[in-house]
Amino acid sequence: MITREEFRKIAFNGIWKQNTSLVQILGLCPLLAVTTNLVNGAMLSLATIIVMALSGFAIASLRNLIPHEIRIPVFILIVAALVTVIDLLFNAKLHELYLILGIFIPLIVTNCIVLARVEAYAAKNPPLQSIADGVFMGVGMLWTLSLLGGLRELIGNGTLFSGIDLVVPGLSPLQLLPADYPGFLLAMLPPGAFILLGCLVASKNWLEARQANRQRHTPPAAVSAGGCH
Numbered sequence: 001m002i003t004r005e006e007f008r009k010i011a012f013n014g015i016w017k018q019n020t021s022l023v024q025i026l027g028l029c030p031l032l033a034v035t036t037n038l039v040n041g042a043m044l045s046l047a048t049i050i051v052m053a054l055s056g057f058a059i060a061s062l063r064n065l066i067p068h069e070i071r072i073p074v075f076i077l078i079v080a081a082l083v084t085v086i087d088l089l090f091n092a093k094l095h096e097l098y099l100i101l102g103i104f105i106p107l108i109v110t111n112c113i114v115l116a117r118v119e120a121y122a123a124k125n126p127p128l129q130s131i132a133d134g135v136f137m138g139v140g141m142l143w144t145l146s147l148l149g150g151l152r153e154l155i156g157n158g159t160l161f162s163g164i165d166l167v168v169p170g171l172s173p174l175q176l177l178p179a180d181y182p183g184f185l186l187a188m189l190p191p192g193a194f195i196l197l198g199c200l201v202a203s204k205n206w207l208e209a210r211q212a213n214r215q216r217h218t219p220p221a222a223v224s225a226g227g228c229h
Contacts, residue, residue, distance in 0.1 A: 002128045010129065013142030014136030021144040021197070022204050030104045031145060032193045036156070039163040041149030043094075043141060044101055047086050051108055055065040055079045056122040074116050080109045097166040103147035113141060144200065149158050151196050157185035 020026045035041040058078050059066075066074050087105045090098040098105070108114060117203030118135050124132040153162055165171055186192040 002126075002132060003046060007132060011131045011136045011139075011146055014133060014138075016204075018137075019140040019204070020113045020137055021148075022201050023102055024116070025067050025201075026115075027141065029107065030032065030091060030111070031197065033189045034101060034104055034175055035145050035149035036128065036188055037153040037159075037162040039161060039167060040097075040100060043097060044104060045142035045145045046087075047105060048111065048141060050086060050136055051079060051082045052114055052115050052117060052134030052138045054082050054134075055114065055118055055204065056134035057127050058082075059118045059122040060125060060127040060130035062092065067227040071123065072115075072119070075115065075123075076109065077094060079114055079118070083108045083172030092138075094167065097163070100163070100166070102121060102133060121145045146171070148193065148196055148200065152187045152192060155184050156192070157183050184202065 018024060021031055030044055034044050055075075055078055059075060065125070083106060086108070089120075090105055095116055117134060121133045125133070150160055154160055154176060158175065158181035160174045161171070162173040164173060184192075187196070
């Protein structure tokens with residue numbers, strides 16, 4: 001079983017402390033390529049979450065049966081089987097979106113985020129903890145790619161949720177800026193993605209530095225009395 005404290009620690013670590021995009025700087029290929037809008041980034045992240053959770057569970061369950069010398073090929077084989085299932089499901093159920101995401105769904109097999117977590121965590125921990133770790137590492141990727149895609153889409157085209165009709169037929173994107181907004185091409189190109197990613201990384205570092213500075217200047221008496229109110 002997984003305790004509440006373990007669950008909270010895994011969630012905080014995946015979503016914020018060891019965020020795969022802002023701290024570990026992994027998976028830059030999909031991050032730069034598919035975050036031209038919020039929907040693309042979110043859907044690729046959801047596919048990655050499913051793969052990470054299931055592969056973490058499978059590898060954690062089989063870790064004592066996998067010889068150490070061949071663990072990496074076995075890990076890749078398990079991940080590849082799961083990605084194939086996800087790829088076929090996207091092709092069958094979300095075909096138009098599948099055509100847009102293209103090669104980046106199969107490339108989840110070689111995504112550093114997936115392989116790094118199954119090697120660093122799932123191969124050393126029980127199944128339930130490994131599922132939680134995979135999910136929350138994926139959630140960290142989800143909010144980062146969604147935010148980056150939303151910013152690029154808004155700055156580049158003045159819209160939000162472009163392509164949502166490919167996921168939920170009947171819905172339309174939001175036109176947040178005037179219809180005659182000329183757009184900003186740089187935001188839609190890889191250099192724009194790098195610039196915005198740098199701004200997100202800097203914002204995270206600034207928030208953490210501010211929090212650390214606040215804790216250093218908080219009197220011990222105030223900290224100990226904080227839970228009494």
